[in-house]
Amino acid sequence: xxxxxSTPMTASIQRPSQSGMRLYNxxxxxxxxxxxxxxxxxxxxxxxxxxxxxxxxxxxxxxxxISEAISLSPASVQVEEGTITFKTLKxxxxxxxxxxxxxxxxxxxxxxxxGATWECADAPLWQNCERPINRSxxxxxxxxxxxxxxxxxxxxxxxxxxxxxxxxxxxxGVQLHMLQKWMGHASITTTMIYANAVGPEEREIARRMx
Numbered sequence: 530x531x532x533x534x535s536t537p538m539t540a541s542i543q544r545p546s547q548s549g550m551r552l553y554n555x556x557x558x559x560x561x562x563x564x565x566x567x568x569x570x571x572x573x574x575x576x577x578x579x580x581x582x583x584x585x586x587x588x589x590x591x592x593x594x595i596s597e598a599i600s601l602s603p604a605s606v607q608v609e610e611g612t613i614t615f616k617t618l619k620x621x622x623x624x625x626x627x628x629x630x631x632x633x634x635x636x637x638x639x640x641x642x643x644g645a646t647w648e649c650a651d652a653p654l655w656q657n658c659e660r661p662i663n664r665s666x667x668x669x670x671x672x673x674x675x676x677x678x679x680x681x682x683x684x685x686x687x688x689x690x691x692x693x694x695x696x697x698x699x700x701x702g703v704q705l706h707m708l709q710k711w712m713g714h715a716s717i718t719t720t721m722i723y724a725n726a727v728g729p730e731e732r733e734i735a736r737r738m739x
Contacts, residue, residue, distance in 0.1 A: 550719055552692060558683040562693030564700065564733070569678040570690070576677070579642045581670045584655055586638070587613065588671065588687055591629045592694030592712050594618060595667050595687040603643065604650040608636045617713035629711050695723035700733050 552561050562570060571589060574582045587598050597615045605614045611633035617625040639654065646652050653661040668687060675685035683689070691712075698708045709720040 550722055552722060552725070554683055556683075560683050560689060560692055561696050562680070562684050562689050564697065566678070566680050566684065567690075567693045567697060569680060570674060573674050573678045577670075577674060580655060581674070583635075583639055583642050584667060584670055585674050585690075586635055587631075588690045589694065590631050590635060591615070592691050592698070593629070594691065594713075595664055595671075597713075599653070599655060599661050599664065599667055601654050602649075602651050603640075603647045603654065605654075606636050606639055608640050609633065611636050615713065619713065619715075625713065627710055627713055692723075695720070699723045 552559065554560055567589065571586070574586055574589075577585070584598060587593065587601070588595065591598075591613060593615050596618050600616060600618070601613070606612075607614070607628075612628045612630050613636065614626055614628050617623075617627055640647055643654050646654075652659075655662045655667070657663075657666070671687050671690065672685065675681075675689075684693070695708060695712060698711070703711075705717055705720050705724065708723065709717045712720060714720045
């Protein structure tokens with residue numbers, strides 16, 4: 530299956546945010562999953578091992594950083610309320626917690642998948658020999674699903690999922706201040722980069738005017 534190539538960058542999207550975050554790399558390659566790629570990725574998840582499915586679904590549906598997902602425990606999940614609480618890891622010297630609403634089907638899936646250890650409130654959900662999995666394992670899981678979904682390129686990564694969540698939220702009308710909270714950005718200037726969506730994403734936003 531072939532995927533459309535990246536659309537040319539505009540001046541606004543080429544300029545990184547104050548945090549240095551970009552949606553395109555120096556080779557003009559897109560660093561985020563577009564809507565169709567995100568849907569392809571999610572369609573592959575039910576075919577994966579349960580722990581891989583849960584890990585990738587959390588990344589895709591919360592926009593969290595890979596290290597933030599790895600640090601989750603049963604205590605982080607409010608099952609029937611449909612929220613997951615993350616410790617924002619990029620705030621040096623600060624303890625910043627953020628709650629992100631998710632489909633209750635996801636929180637119930639987490640409880641079902643990790644039911645054997647759910648009573649150990651502070652135990653890591655994804656573990657190896659009672660220790661949290663490492664980043665390379667999580668990265669490998671994401672890349673495996675990307676390959677199954679036939680998604681190739683610079684966007685086929687955990688960061689591509691995070692950026693894809695930001696773009697998707699803008700398309701769905703999520704306000705910037707709310708998206709800033711969900712993604713754990715210190716400054717709304719960083720979040721605003723997602724408002725500079727181009728190509729099919731920009732057309733989707735513009736269609737509301739037509």
